[in-house]
Amino acid sequence: MHAVRYHETGGPEVLQVDDIDPPDPGHGEVVVDVHAAGVNPVDTYFRTGAYPVPELPWVPGSDLAGVVGAVGPDVTGFDVGDRVFGTGLGRTVQGTHAEQVVAPADLLATLPDDASFLEGAAVALVGVTAWQALVGYAALEPAETCLIHGGSGGVGHVAVQLAEAAGATVLTTASEQYHDHLRDLGADRVFDYRRDDLEAAIAETAAPDVVLDTFMNEYFPLDARVAAPGARIVGIGNTSDEARIPLGQAKSKDLDFQVMSMFNVEDTAAVLERLGRLVVSGEVVPEVAQTFALDETADAHRTVMEESFLGKLVVEP
Secondary structure, eight states, rough: OOEEEEEEEEEEEGGGEEEEOOOOOOOTTEEEEEEEEOOOOOHHHEEEEEEETTSSSSSOOOOOEEEEEEOOOOOSSSOTTTTEEOOOOSSOOOOBBBEEEOOOOOOOOEOOTOHHHHHHHHHHHHHHHHHHIIIIOOOOTTTTEEEOOOSSSSHHHHHHHOOOOOOOEEEEEEOOHHHHHHHHHOOSSHHHHEEETTHHHHHHHOOEEEEESSSSHHHHHHHHHHHHTTTTTEOOOSSSSSOOOHHHHHHTTEEEEOOOGGGOOOHHHHHHHHHHHHHHHTSOOOEEEEEEEEGHHHHHHHHHHSSOSSSSSEEEE
């Protein structure tokens, strides 16, 4: 079978398509014939060596959708031929940018018949991240106000829809070219993140009860200043390792700051099952901005870090 691998860390050019032996499932594992695999910024962090992997060569890719090809011992709930989707691979087990993948069964869920493989791959990682942030940590409630930074991103555009489905008033930031699309997805107010008066514009609208911050090092101070008393601020992304929490505002408002990684979610399968139902109902529409062939994965890695788009990139092996 064919798999994209890197034999040394580096830029996208280290990715190559290798012909390797098909995988066999071990205890608690499932072999998935991959129909679609998402491309995420985190995949590039492993490839560059910023995040370590257990061994080289390594297959990148965190999420997938496909059909069960084989089932290992002690696996219940999945049979050969089942449609599945999943996430959480590519860190401690080989990733998803391959024709076949071995996945721990607890990182998979059944993909509903009315959801496409593209939708399953596009929603998996970003959907679990958004769910854990807004539902798991922030406990977002109806009629609350939720501010989502980076609404056009993979996590952001799903978070906008989850917050709207929860009955919240949704504020988000994005480039102006995506404002109309984000309103269509459920945002009540969209702000250009580049405007000089961003803080004042948000403050004039509403004090957020929940903030989902995709750029912690840039926006934590702003979050604290605009947040409502008792607000929950969840950080999922950063462009540097240093993020400053303004202790004065945090203490005066009793703010709750939480940082998280999707890889630490305890029950990935349960979240995936709910996301699948939301996709089928149309309450969450995972947007696929562009698809790539397996031998174009390096281009996908470049695009996810260098280009502007709304939604997700997907590789189709």
